[in-house]
Amino acid sequence: MPDSSPDAPDSPAAGAAPATDRAGIELINVTKRYPGQKTPAVDDVTLTVPVGEIVVLLGPSGSGKTTTMRLINRLIEPTSGKITVAGRDALGLNPTELRRHIGYVIQDAGLFPHMTVATNVGLVPQMLKWDRKRIADRVDELLDLVDLPPDQYRDRYPRELSGGQRQRVGVARALAADPPVMLMDEPFGALDPITREHLQDSLLHLQDELGKTIVFVTHDINEALKLGDRIAILDKGSRIAQFGTPQEILLNPADAYVEQFIGGGQAMRLLRFSRVADVPLQQVPEAAPGDDADAVRDRLGDTGFAVVLDERRRPVRWITAANLDGVTGPVGERGEDVADPIRGRNTLQQALETLIQSDHECVPVVGRGGVYQGTVTLATVQNAIREMRRTAERAGAGA
Numbered sequence: 001m002p003d004s005s006p007d008a009p010d011s012p013a014a015g016a017a018p019a020t021d022r023a024g025i026e027l028i029n030v031t032k033r034y035p036g037q038k039t040p041a042v043d044d045v046t047l048t049v050p051v052g053e054i055v056v057l058l059g060p061s062g063s064g065k066t067t068t069m070r071l072i073n074r075l076i077e078p079t080s081g082k083i084t085v086a087g088r089d090a091l092g093l094n095p096t097e098l099r100r101h102i103g104y105v106i107q108d109a110g111l112f113p114h115m116t117v118a119t120n121v122g123l124v125p126q127m128l129k130w131d132r133k134r135i136a137d138r139v140d141e142l143l144d145l146v147d148l149p150p151d152q153y154r155d156r157y158p159r160e161l162s163g164g165q166r167q168r169v170g171v172a173r174a175l176a177a178d179p180p181v182m183l184m185d186e187p188f189g190a191l192d193p194i195t196r197e198h199l200q201d202s203l204l205h206l207q208d209e210l211g212k213t214i215v216f217v218t219h220d221i222n223e224a225l226k227l228g229d230r231i232a233i234l235d236k237g238s239r240i241a242q243f244g245t246p247q248e249i250l251l252n253p254a255d256a257y258v259e260q261f262i263g264g265g266q267a268m269r270l271l272r273f274s275r276v277a278d279v280p281l282q283q284v285p286e287a288a289p290g291d292d293a294d295a296v297r298d299r300l301g302d303t304g305f306a307v308v309l310d311e312r313r314r315p316v317r318w319i320t321a322a323n324l325d326g327v328t329g330p331v332g333e334r335g336e337d338v339a340d341p342i343r344g345r346n347t348l349q350q351a352l353e354t355l356i357q358s359d360h361e362c363v364p365v366v367g368r369g370g371v372y373q374g375t376v377t378l379a380t381v382q383n384a385i386r387e388m389r390r391t392a393e394r395a396g397a398g399a
C-alpha cells in the first residue's frame, strides 16, 4: 500500500494525473479562502482533468465542490494557485471570454422563466452575435440532441416543462457555443430516481458523440461510479482522499474514509459500474452485403458466423453458414438482424442483460457514429470479472 499521507508525491491522495498536453483542466495548488472564514473552502488542491473525460467530484456537503467549480469558470477568484482550461491560463483570460469555452449546468437548470426554451438555449450564440438563422438552426440541432423535438418544445416556457426536461434544456444551453469544457454541478440532484437514471444515460450517450472535458459534481456514489471516467473523492477543503477510475476505487479504496463512501456489495457493483470499454472485445469474422457468399463462407472458420457491416461499418446482421446454404453471388440482406448494439460506455451489467435477452450468443459493440468495434460474449464478461478479481487479490497482497 503506498503512503497515503497528503505529502507523499506518489500517493493517490496527491490527486493529480501527471500534467500533460492532454489536460482539459488543471488546478495547481489552488486555495480559496472566503473572507472571514478560518479554514479555506478549497485547500491547496491539485487536480488534472484529462481532455475528453468525465471527472466526478464526489464529496459530502461543504467539502468545497461548488467552490471548486466556480473557481474553474472564474465566478470566484482563487486566493492562490494556478488554473488552466484547454491549455490556457484561466486567470489571465477575460472571464467572459473564458466562460465561452465552458458550459455550466446547475441543479435547477437556472433557466430564465420569462424566456422560451429557444431563447434560453440561444443565449450564448446571441451574445456572440450569431445571425438569427444560425441561432435558430443551432437551437433546433441542440434540442434534437437532448431528445426534445424542437417543434414541440422550442416555444414553451420553462414552467411548461417537467424537471427532467428543464435539465435537458439546461444541458442544451450549456452546449450552445460548443464549448470544449462542461461544468455540471449536481445537475440531476433534484430529479426523481427514474428521471435521474434516464438523464445519466443520455449524458453518457451525448458524451460518446461529443467527447467534452466534463467536471461533474455529485453527492451520490452510484452516480459517480456510473458517470465518472475518474472520480475524485473529496474530504473537507476539497482535499482529495482518492483520485482514480471507478474500478480502482472499488477494488482498492485508499483509506477508511473512501471505504465508508463506497459501502458494500462490491461484486455486483463491479458489474454495474465496469464499462464495456474496459474489457477486451472479441473479434469475429466480418462481411459486407456486397461480399460474395463463397468468400464469406470461407471466412466463417471456427466462429461459425460473421457480422455484416454496412458501408459505414455499422453492424446490421449476423450471418451463419446455414444462411448461406446454396447461395451464390453477394450475400445481400441474408442473415438475422443484430439486436440493438451496445456502446463502450455501457456497463457489463447492461451487456449481460442484453446478452440474456438476445437470441444470439454475442452482442455487437459500437463507438462514435455507430461504428462496429467488436463483440461481447458471456465469456468476455466472465473473463473480465476473473481479471478484476485477480487485480483485487494482487492489490490486497500488496497492502
Ligand SMILES: Nc1ncnc2c1ncn2[C@@H]1O[C@H](COP(=O)(O)OP(=O)(O)OP(=O)(O)O)[C@@H](O)[C@H]1O
Pocket (backbone or CB within 6 Å): 034, 035, 037, 041, 059, 060, 061, 062, 063, 064, 065, 066, 067, 068, 219
Ligand atoms: N460565499 C461564501 N462565503 C463564505 N463561505 C462560503 C461561501 N460559499 C461557500 N462557503 C463555505 O465554503 C465551504 C465549501 O462550500 P461549497 O458550497 O463549495 O461546498 P459543497 O461541497 O459544494 O457543498 P454542497 O454539496 O452542500 O453544495 C463551506 O464550508 C461553505 O460554508
